[in-house]
Amino acid sequence: MRFRQAIKWLGYAAVAALAAGAIYQQVGLAIDQRLAPPASDMIEVDGRQIHFACIGQGARTYLLDAGAGAWSFEFARLAPLLARSARVCTFDRPGLGWSDDLPGEQDAASLATQVFRIVRAAKLSTPFVYVGHSLGANIGEVYATKYPSDVAALVLLEPGFPKWLLDEPAVTRTKALTDASCNWQCNAATIATFLGVIRFAGVIMQPGKKSMTPAMAAQYQAGLAQPHTVHTIVATLRAVPKTAYQIADIKSFGQTPVLTIASERPIEPDEGQSPAQFAQALQEERDYLTARATLSQRGAGVVVIPGSNHSTMVTGEPQAAATARAIENFMVGFGNLP
Numbered sequence: 277m278r279f280r281q282a283i284k285w286l287g288y289a290a291v292a293a294l295a296a297g298a299i300y301q302q303v304g305l306a307i308d309q310r311l312a313p314p315a316s317d318m319i320e321v322d323g324r325q326i327h328f329a330c331i332g333q334g335a336r337t338y339l340l341d342a343g344a345g346a347w348s349f350e351f352a353r354l355a356p357l358l359a360r361s362a363r364v365c366t367f368d369r370p371g372l373g374w375s376d377d378l379p380g381e382q383d384a385a386s387l388a389t390q391v392f393r394i395v396r397a398a399k400l401s402t403p404f405v406y407v408g409h410s411l412g413a414n415i416g417e418v419y420a421t422k423y424p425s426d427v428a429a430l431v432l433l434e435p436g437f438p439k440w441l442l443d444e445p446a447v448t449r450t451k452a453l454t455d456a457s458c459n460w461q462c463n464a465a466t467i468a469t470f471l472g473v474i475r476f477a478g479v480i481m482q483p484g485k486k487s488m489t490p491a492m493a494a495q496y497q498a499g500l501a502q503p504h505t506v507h508t509i510v511a512t513l514r515a516v517p518k519t520a521y522q523i524a525d526i527k528s529f530g531q532t533p534v535l536t537i538a539s540e541r542p543i544e545p546d547e548g549q550s551p552a553q554f555a556q557a558l559q560e561e562r563d564y565l566t567a568r569a570t571l572s573q574r575g576a577g578v579v580v581i582p583g584s585n586h587s588t589m590v591t592g593e594p595q596a597a598a599t600a601r602a603i604e605n606f607m608v609g610f611g612n613l614p
Contacts, residue, residue: 321397324376327368328398332359340366343410345509347373349495354590357600371508373499382457382511383518388418403428409590414523420532429533431603437561441520452517462510487591529572535606536565536577539584
């Protein structure tokens with residue numbers, strides 16, 4: 277009898293905890309509205325609202341595309357620097373930050389098509405300079421091959437390295453190219469968000485606190501707690517092997533100018549990895565980025581940003597300034613390009 281009573285009260289407690297989490301999430305969403313972009317920064321794509329904002333002015337336009345699990349907030353330092361002499365546009369890919377979700381897969385080729393639809397809906401002047409960070413750079417690579425007339429130049433801020441993307445777990449090409457981006461893990465992420473788990477984890481862990489401004493970090497945490505965000509992130513990570521094979525298939529950027537930029541410390545050593553092995557791993561990535569630039573007849577790089585890691589090369593204050601200088605110095609050589 278006591279055992280059954282204990283089970284019953286444990287059930288009541290679990291229901292109460294779930295209800296409290298759901299209420300916590302809904303209250304948080306209401307509070308987050310103060311961080312939502314104004315309606316003027318939203319465009320409509322296939323009946324969905326997408327966050328798309330531009331600052332600055334000039335003959336040249338930069339389109340900035342963020343990495344996996346990130347959105348326009350990560351360019352809060354870089355965008356104003358580039359906007360001193362150009363028009364700079366940032367956006368949240370569908371299902372991230374303040375943008376509604378759009379149906380479709382989350383590999384680089386599918387996302388490049390989404391970006392194309394966003395560019396057309398925003399009536400963005402072409403050609404523009406595509407500046408992508410991490411996965412955003414991989415999307416930019418595919419975009420430049422699919423829609424070359426749109427891209428005046430391509431700036432790759434430490435794009436995903438296929439060897440690392442396919443390292444854990446190893447996935448065959450056939451499996452990678454046929455697997456769907458979303459499965460039960462995506463649905464579990466949605467449930468966790470609805471129950472306030474993701475919001476609570478963000479409050480405890482405070483991601484981005486070290487390198488971001490308080491406003492950037494607040495927008496990041498608020499965006500993570502949106503119903504669609506973690507679902508989209510999980511789907512994107514599941515599609516990483518497919519993305520790796522897609523970018524490995526790119527053999528030329530033709531006449532499109534390409535600049536590759538790397539962080540000083542993109543990864544941390546694996547457990548048991550010797551200093552020599554770690555140094556070799558870093559050199560392999562640098563060699564890959566150098567080779568990537570040579571796929572263009574007007575390529576340059578790799579430029580290494582001092583004192584940076586994969587994230588701070590765009591979110592850190594001195595690092596973002598160095599990244600902006602590298603981009604501007606490269607574009608000086610193409611003064612007649614938009």
